[in-house]
Amino acid sequence: MQKTRYAAAAVAAVAALTLSACGGGGDSAESGSGGEGGGESLRIGIKFDQPGLGYDEGGSYSGFDVDVAKYVANELGVTEDNIEFVEAPSANRENLLSNNQVDMIFATYSITDTRKETVAFAGPYFVAGQDLLVPTDSDITGPEDLEGKNLCSVTGSTSAQKIKDQYPGVQLVEQPGYAECVTAMGGGQIDAVTTDDIILAGLASQEANAGKFKVVGNTFSEEKYGVGLPQDSDRCEDINAAITKMIDDGAWEEAITRNTEGADYSFNKDLNPPTPEPCA
C-alpha cells in the first residue's frame, strides 16, 4: 500500500514536470517570435520544394513567389537581408498565419472562401489555372484526352480533387510530391501530370527535365494566388499597392519569364496580370 502511494506520487511529479516543461517551451518560443515580428524584419512563408515558384537552393531561394515577396518586402521598407524565409507546406499555411509564426505567405496560395474564414488575403498577384504537363511528343491537348490514361497529382491537392470530381474516367495516381510524378512520367508509366500551369512550367524548366516535357496550355480552372496574412493584419493595402507597382514597372512580367525559362510556357493573358482585389 505504502509502495503504491509512493509510486503514484512519483508518477504525478514526473507528469507535472513534463507538463510544465512543455508550457515553458511554448511561452519562450512565442515571446521570441513576437519580438522579431515588429520593426524592420519580415518572416515570409514560401514553398521550398517548388522549382520556379519557391525553391530552396541550399540556403538561397529562387522562384516567382520569392521574387514577388522580395519586391513587396522592399516596398514595405524591408531590405532583402531582413527577410526570413520560412517553409510553408500547403497543410500548414493557415496555422502558420493564425499562430503568428509568419507575417505573410507567398506560396501558391489560392484565395478561397473557406480560407478567408481563418486568414486574410492581399492580391492576387497571379492567376494560375490547372493544366497538364506531358512528354514533348505526347498528343494530349486537354483533360478530355485523358480517358483511360494515367494521370499523376499530389495527394490531397485541389488539382487531384478536381480530376476526381470532373473526370472520373481518368486513372489518377497520387504521390507525395510533384517530383515523384515527374520521375514516374519520365519512366513512361504516367501519361500526364496535373496542377497549376505555373507550377508545371517551373518543373519543366528544371535543368534535369529540360526539353523532356511541355505544358499543354489549356487551363481548366482559375486559381488566384494571393498573399496570405493573419486576419488582424493591416498590411493588405500596402501589399496591393506594391503588387500594382510591380506589374506596372515590368518587374512582374520579367520575374515570370525568368522563372519559367526553357519551359515553352506563356501565362494566360486574359486573366493576367491581375488587379488586386479590395482589402476586406
Place this chain on the structure above:
Amino acid sequence: MENYLSLFETYNVPAAFWVNIQLSFWAAIWALVIGTVLALFRISPIPSLQWFGTAYVNIFRNTPLTIILAFGFLGLFSVMQISLAGELDDSLFRIAIVGLSLYHAAFVCEAIRSGVNTVPVGQAEAARAIGLGFLPAARLIILPQAFRGAIAPLGNVLIALIKNSTVAAAGSVAAESSSLMKTMIEFRSDLVIPIFLTFALGFVILVIPIGLLTTWASRKLAVAR
C-alpha cells in the same frame, strides 16, 4: 459542431480506414509467412541459410519503410514497369502490400526467434533423441511452443503494421486514411485540430483491441514451465 459533422458527409472516413485494414490484413498474412520461413532459416543448422536470414533481417529492419514503399512506386512500378494487376489502383495497392510485407517480415522473424528462445534447449535435444530431423522437430516441437511464447511481440508487430499502413501513401495508395486526412486539411483548414483528433481516435479504436487481445492470449496460451 455542425461544421465538424458535415465533414463526414463530404469525406468517407470509415472507407479510408477500411483501406488501411485491408492493407494490414494482407501484409500481416504475408509477413507472417515470410517471417516464419526466415526464422526457420535463422535457427536452421545450415550456415548459408542462417546467413541469408540474418542479412535479410538486417537489411529490411534498417531501411526506412517510406523508402521501401517509395521504391515500390518509383523503382518497380515506374522504371521497371512491373504491374501486379490490370487496374492501376489494384496494382499500386498490391505493390504497397508487397512493401509492407517484406518490411514487417523482418520484425516477425525476430519476434518468432524470441519465441524460440523461450523454448528450453532440452526440448530440441529430446526431439533429436527420438529421431526427428530439423524440419519435423521445428514443426512439431519447437514452433508450436515458440508461437505461444511470441504472441505478445507478434501483437506489437501487428500494431506497428497497422499504423505503418499509412505510409502506403508514399506508394500512391491515396484511398487510405492519412491521404484522406491530408485532403481534408487542404480543403477544411478551419478544422485542422478536430480532423487530426478524428484520425488519431480512429487508430486508437483499431489498435487498442489488438493490444488487449494479444496480452490476454499471451497470458492464456503461454507454456507454463
